[in-house]
Amino acid sequence: MKPSRDPRSSRIEAAAALLVDAFDDYNARFSDITRRAERHFRRRDWARQGRDARARIRLYDDCIAETIGRLEGALAERLLSRSLWLDIHARYAELIDDRLDAELYKTFFNTTSRRLFKTRGVDAGVEFVALDIEPTAHITRPVDRRIYGLADDPVDACRRLLAEPDLGLGEEALEEGAAALAERLNATLADDGGPLAIELLKVPFFRDRRAYRIGRVLAAERWRPCVIALDHPDDGVRVDAVLLDRTAVSILFGFTYSYFHADLPTVGDAIVFLRTLLPDKPVDELYTVLGRAKQGKTERYRRFFHHLGLDRDDRLVEADGKRGMVMVVFTLPSFPLVFKVVRDHFAPGKKIGREHVLAQYRYVFNHDRVGRLIDAQEYRHLAFARDRFDPAALEELLNECARAIELRGDTVLVRHCFVQRRVRPLDLFVREQSDEVARAALLDYGQAVRDLARSNLFPGDLFLKNFGVTRSGRAVFYDYDEVSKVTDLNVRRVPPARSEEEEFADTPWYPVNPGDVFPEQFPRFMDLPAAHRRAFHEAHGELFDPDWWSALKQRLIERPDADVRPYAEAARLQACRDPGA
Incomplete structure (x- = not known):
């Protein structure tokens, strides 16, 4: 007769097995949602496809919350016992060792433990940390x-x-x-x-x-x-x-x-x-x-922190481009990411608050990005060595973002930020490039505004500084605090001025309500370089026509599943080409 396990060993085994089972359950539910995509495609059920896409994004956090609830029942008063979790970590590693997707299991474990222990920075004892790991290096089995x-x-x-x-x-x-x-x-x-x-x-x-x-x-x-x-x-x-x-x-x-x-x-x-x-x-x-x-x-x-450890001379600095009124943005020049931290207080021209900004970024995260919106991932409790910051950049963060930035001795703790791929701000790109390259980028910027509009998204801020250029030369948008639905806009024409005083006044001579847009005034906000205005107007003049926006709004109301093709016309097969394209 086998001796019974002591209570501690039983808890360790039960918790490790529970965590493996919890990830398997998440994976199965992820597959259930994913599998439905083929049915939606066959039935042209784009509304359900969109709902499933959003549900699948939420699924991970839902499953983590369920897992923590199950652990509370299994571990009871030992739930936050660090010594117990050290052994749970070791046993969990043994259980997943031969799994092809072991790295996904490890990340699930890390997310669970970080939320339980409210980890700041990294806790190597109860997390899988290795920064220099290549997650697929051990995989030799070819995919089907x-x-x-x-x-x-x-x-x-x-x-x-x-x-x-x-x-x-x-x-x-x-x-x-x-x-x-x-x-x-x-x-x-x-x-x-x-x-x-x-x-x-x-x-x-x-x-x-x-x-x-x-x-x-x-x-x-x-x-x-x-x-x-x-x-x-x-x-x-x-x-x-x-x-x-x-x-x-x-x-x-x-x-x-x-x-x-x-x-x-x-x-x-x-x-x-x-x-x-x-x-x-x-x-x-x-x-x-x-x-x-x-x-x-x-x-x-x-990748980032491994690189940060290798390149000891590079410093975190304020990102290139005009300072934003809502975010302080810093970057490591040798690595293609930017870190965006919400300011404590916005400039007087911004009549929005912190929660509105967070909601806007999360809205975009769930929106169809049509190749024009940079994915913004939320990170919490990132820890940086103080000496890796340029002093001026650190001072800006401490002065402007005290709610999100904390200095703990030699460590800078970033409680919350958004991380995006770094692109070259469009206003800088245009000044740095030849006329031909700059013109191509500006014309694609106009196409980006069109693509976003056709996906029922209005950028709000059309300034060139809010757009960037990728390595492949595409214009993309990255400043989301004023985005709105096209179907929520009130498209208006500028009423005629009744006098010269009104026409040349610093403030509008007509009332402007929330949601009002005046396409005829877009050229003012775009501030296009004089050398390229004519080409832009010839290619994208409809953007300044209120009738174009009103017609688009009506089409989106009647048929919200508008399509933005994710490849060039030249890639299409001849039989499918649009006439005159």
Whole structure:
């Protein structure tokens, strides 16, 4: 007869097993939501797809709260016993050691323990911390994928790959799509010896109104990433585009888009494959764009603080660009992130409060970002060494953000901040670049405003300083404190002045109520460089027309599922191109 375990050992075993079970439960519920994306795509149920996307983001915190409740029952008065948690940590590590996605389990454990102990900075005793770990280095099992030979009959191969899995393509759309896809592959890879095979992940990816097959196409001389996009307009599912350019695929998987829904049995092996397609893409962004936002935050933290430890000479400084009235923004020049801390008090021109700003950023976090809004992740209780700050930057933070910044001896504790990828502010970019490059960025800025508007989002602040330019040259928006829905705007024309005194007065001669917008005045706020105004007006003159905004508002009210295509027109297959595009 086996001797019974002592109460302490039983608690340790029960708590460790409970935590493993809790993550498995979260994972199963995550998959349940993710799996529904295919049904929503087939049924064109974009409203439910949006609700599921938001529910999946909330799921992690919901499961952490449930787990803490279960631990309270299992550990009772020992819930906050640090010595007990040291052993729970060790036993949990043993239980997950052979799991492919062990890093996701570790992050779940860390989140639970940090919330229980209200950890400030890092507690290495009850957390999995290693900053220099490569989360997928131990994964040798290849992700499930299918290979289709293209050399003998490329149309037949494309027909088979479009039918596996069945995503609702009708027979005619399947035939047209297969022929157009084969034609594009042959034309694009002709100089590389022609396409030989295409290798695709078995699991399709879904986001917004599209389904994607992800993989690569192999030619005699080289291989390219390959993403096949399927659309579902009113007349049925069709093959809309194929992306064979690494930059275009990188943008699709970038930090300005909402998260994919892909029912992957395991995540780490998919990350390994995606990194072969996009070797310059940070691993934290790949985890995030697959919907594993908490793991993405963990990997981002690891990368940053590992880099901070290596580069001892670099200092945290105030970020380039004009100072904002709402946030103090600091950065490490050698690392592409910015840290945004809400000021204690705003300038008189800002008639909003701290809670409004936090709500705005969280609203954007759940909104369809259409490739124009930078993902802003919330972090709490980050600890930095005081000597890593430029003195002027630290003084600004301590003076302006005392509610969020605390100095504890040689440690600077950041209680709350938003972290985003760093981009070059558009106003600086335009001054630094050639006329040709600056004009292209400004025209894309106009397109960004259009794209945001079509997704029912009005930036509020149209100043160039609130937009940035990514490495791929795209204009993106990053200042969210005044965003609003287009459908909530009251679009107005500027009434004529009754006298010269009114026309040239410093203040408007007409009443302005909350929600009022005057598109005719947008040029004043955009403050476009004189050399580029004409080109901008020719390309985007509708932005200054109240009738254009009023018509868009009415369309969004009648049909809120407006579409913003996440790739260039050139990527589309010829049969799908818009006339005159």
